[in-house]
Amino acid sequence: MLIDIVVYRGIDETDAVGPLEVFRSAGKGGIDVTARLVTRRPEDVVVCSYGLRVLPDAVYRPGEADVLLVAGGGWSTRADVGAWAEVQQGGWLPLLLEAARTTRIIGGVCTGTMLLAHAGVIGTRRAGTHHAAWDDLASTGAAVVKDRVVDDGDLVTSGGVTSGMDLALWIVEREFGRDRADRIADRMEYPRFRPAR
Numbered sequence: 616m617l618i619d620i621v622v623y624r625g626i627d628e629t630d631a632v633g634p635l636e637v638f639r640s641a642g643k644g645g646i647d648v649t650a651r652l653v654t655r656r657p658e659d660v661v662v663c664s665y666g667l668r669v670l671p672d673a674v675y676r677p678g679e680a681d682v683l684l685v686a687g688g689g690w691s692t693r694a695d696v697g698a699w700a701e702v703q704q705g706g707w708l709p710l711l712l713e714a715a716r717t718t719r720i721i722g723g724v725c726t727g728t729m730l731l732a733h734a735g736v737i738g739t740r741r742a743g744t745h746h747a748a749w750d751d752l753a754s755t756g757a758a759v760v761k762d763r764v765v766d767d768g769d770l771v772t773s774g775g776v777t778s779g780m781d782l783a784l785w786i787v788e789r790e791f792g793r794d795r796a797d798r799i800a801d802r803m804e805y806p807r808f809r810p811a812r
Contacts, residue, residue, distance in 0.1 A: 616790065618650040619680035621707070621727070622671060625696030627688030628663040629776045630724045634684055637783035640799045646791050653680075655706055664688045664697060677710060678717040682786060685711065686779070687726030691747040698726040708734040715769075720786065723772040724779035731772070732757055741767045745775035764810040781808040 618638050622631050631652060638650035651672035654661065660668045675683075685707075689697020701707050711734035715721050723731045728744040731737050732755040741758045743765040744751075753759045763778040764771065764785050773782040784807050788796035800807040 616648050616682065617680045618648060618682040618684065618786075619653045619673075619675055620650060621675065621683065621685040621730075622652045622654060622661045622663075622669060623686075623696075623701055623707070624662055625664050625689045625694060625698075625700065626661070626686040626727075627725060627776055628665055628667045628669075630686035630688055630727060630779050631663075631669065632667075633777060633780040634686075634724060634783035636803070637780055637787065637799055640802060641787050641791070641795065644795070644799065646787070646795060648787075648791075655710065675710060675714075677713045680714075680718055682720045682722065683711075683714045683718045684722040684724055684779075684782070685727035685730050686724050687729065687745065690726035690729055690745065690751070698729050701730055702733045711736055718769075720769055720771055722770070722782060722786070724782060725773065725775045728752060728772045729755075731770075737770065737772075740770055741765050742770065742772040743774050743778075744772065747775075762810060763808040766810050778808070780805060781810075785810060 642648040653675040654671045687698045715736045725745045737757045763774045784796045
């Protein structure tokens, strides 16, 4: 299973790195998972909201990944980098709409969900995001669920920051079983949250 995690300037570090560690831990533990960080166009380095510099693995190509997760960050500050800026610039939006048709699971971590909403991926479906963006998500027509992970079939979203690890563990559980997800959480000493389906 190939999992792409969308990164761009101004993302919250944990939104991307938390799920990345979960998925790469799964792969190292013998589960058929490969996770990579992807950008919209070639970039050597992506600078995150708190200054962490990440090295992307690839440029996103629709149809390659089984799962696509969109990291968030910077929504409530309306900064010139981050999720808000990416919505305003619009470059990711048609790619995300296409991804909803070509991936088995599309997900939003924190305010990454806002990119999915503005791309037209969510519509009136159930979704979660960071608490600071609940009203903004509701204004797009989404049915806001105030929980750490919201499973709506091929759309899986999460609340703020650390809940991205819960989202990743939930995808591991859905695809490969609860025991494997629990083992990863135990290794990370992380008290995971499991959503009601």
